[in-house]
Amino acid sequence: MVLGFAALIRAPANSTGTRAIARWRVAGGTDYLRSNPTSRHRVTVTGISIIRAELPFHAPFRISLTRTESTTNLFVRLTASDGQVGWGEASPSPAITGDTAATMAAAGPALAEVILGRTVSDIGGAVRAMRARMVGQTTMRSAFDMALYDLAARQAGLPLYAYLGGANRSFVTDNTVGMDTPKAMAETARGFVAAGFTAIKAKVGEGVRQDVARIRAIRTAIGPAIPLRIDANQGWDVPAAIAVLTQTEDVGIEYCEQPVRRGNIRGLKQVRDSVAIPIMADESVFDHHDALRLAAAEACDYLNIKFSKSSGMWVGRKIAAVAEAAGMACMVGCMSETRLGLTAAAHFISAHPIVRYADLDSHVDHTLDPVEGGMEIHRGRVVIPDGPGIGATLSDDFVAECEVEDVLA
Numbered sequence: 368m369v370l371g372f373a374a375l376i377r378a379p380a381n382s383t384g385t386r387a388i389a390r391w392r393v394a395g396g397t398d399y400l401r402s403n404p405t406s407r408h409r410v411t412v413t414g415i416s417i418i419r420a421e422l423p424f425h426a427p428f429r430i431s432l433t434r435t436e437s438t439t440n441l442f443v444r445l446t447a448s449d450g451q452v453g454w455g456e457a458s459p460s461p462a463i464t465g466d467t468a469a470t471m472a473a474a475g476p477a478l479a480e481v482i483l484g485r486t487v488s489d490i491g492g493a494v495r496a497m498r499a500r501m502v503g504q505t506t507m508r509s510a511f512d513m514a515l516y517d518l519a520a521r522q523a524g525l526p527l528y529a530y531l532g533g534a535n536r537s538f539v540t541d542n543t544v545g546m547d548t549p550k551a552m553a554e555t556a557r558g559f560v561a562a563g564f565t566a567i568k569a570k571v572g573e574g575v576r577q578d579v580a581r582i583r584a585i586r587t588a589i590g591p592a593i594p595l596r597i598d599a600n601q602g603w604d605v606p607a608a609i610a611v612l613t614q615t616e617d618v619g620i621e622y623c624e625q626p627v628r629r630g631n632i633r634g635l636k637q638v639r640d641s642v643a644i645p646i647m648a649d650e651s652v653f654d655h656h657d658a659l660r661l662a663a664a665e666a667c668d669y670l671n672i673k674f675s676k677s678s679g680m681w682v683g684r685k686i687a688a689v690a691e692a693a694g695m696a697c698m699v700g701c702m703s704e705t706r707l708g709l710t711a712a713a714h715f716i717s718a719h720p721i722v723r724y725a726d727l728d729s730h731v732d733h734t735l736d737p738v739e740g741g742m743e744i745h746r747g748r749v750v751i752p753d754g755p756g757i758g759a760t761l762s763d764d765f766v767a768e769c770e771v772e773d774v775l776a
């Protein structure tokens with residue numbers, strides 16, 4: 368018998384003698400999966416707009432890597448063949464992802480080409496197609512991923528948390544104190560607590576003496592009961608990280624984010640093995656491949672998921688799954704998103720109990736809030752809307768003042 372290239376192999380009969388699964392495999396072929404052209408779930412993306420928004424901050428925000436005074440975010444608005452609209456947001460953080468407003472604007476139309484005409488529910492297919500078109504550009508890809516989830520959930524008539532298989536839960540978010548003098552950081556932290564926040568995150572990573580002084584000043588200002596997290600944003604080397612975390616062991620630090628450079632996994636593990644304070648990877652984990660490497664190296668206790676690193680929720684869920692399998696809890700953080708992107712993150716957190724910590728505070732720094740609907744923070748807890756999809760949109764008045772690029776079918 369001659370076996371041709373397209374020889375078919377029939378699944379074996381089961382014990383009842385019937386062929387339970389009519390499964391055929393094409394040897395060497397690739398058409399295991401074919402779209403069914405008669406499927407009634409064929410709502411497609413028919414229009415795409417990319418909206419550029421300038422968002423100034425109340426005050427400059429400094430971390431060990433950068434100092435920023437404003438953000439230029441790009442929003443993606445998808446229109447579907449049934450008239451529904453989905454929203455996504457991209458907020459660049461060049462020092463972390465390499466993406467800028469300019470590179471996102473350049474990538475946007477090429478990604479839009481990949482998305483236009485696609486079935487709305489086929490988020491996995493869209494994510495793979497975007498990744499095939501463009502490596503990197505995780506921030507801009509995340510805006511399309513977010514808008515597709517918004518559309519798909521709207522079509523299902525469900526809030527995004529329910530579409531993701533979760534319940535509506537409120538949770539604590541911290542508010543982040545930018546790097547400054549110990550005295551100024553202590554005053555800012557005290558102000559956040561007075562405003563109702565029940566967890567504080569502090570940016571450090573400049574040097575042992577200054578950072579120890581910052582951490583002690585903040586703890587004194589906020590008292591012993593408020594959880595205090597710190598984030599070095601890769602600012603230390605291994606000896607400095609061990610020195611700061613050893614000298615502040617009595618301060619009650621909940622965990623420390625990214626003490627050393629992102630590629631230094633061995634150093635991250637060295638720090639973790641040397642101090643009592645739990646270690647969270649942030650810049651070291653972009654996707655599920657990174658998560659698996661960190662888990663295998665036992666280099667950290669927690670993972671910080673951000674859609675701008677993971678290219679969105681599709682891969683974010685994979686990171687959460689790796690974390691769960693490895694016994695690591697997660698945080699979901701942000702760059703400088705408005706409440707639109709933050710609300711998508713809030714739905715994600717609500718649907719994934721492995722996410723124990725939240726850092727959804729970037730809108731607090733913005734002088735404008737152009738978002739209608741969306742999450743609110745009440746006494747330090749995030750409250751999520753119950754409408755379909757993300758439940759947040761940009762106001763028409765705000766969009767009218769922005770630069771808008773339409774990609775039409």
Ligand SMILES: [Mg+2]
Pocket residue numbers: 598600624625649650671
């Ligand atoms: Mg961080």
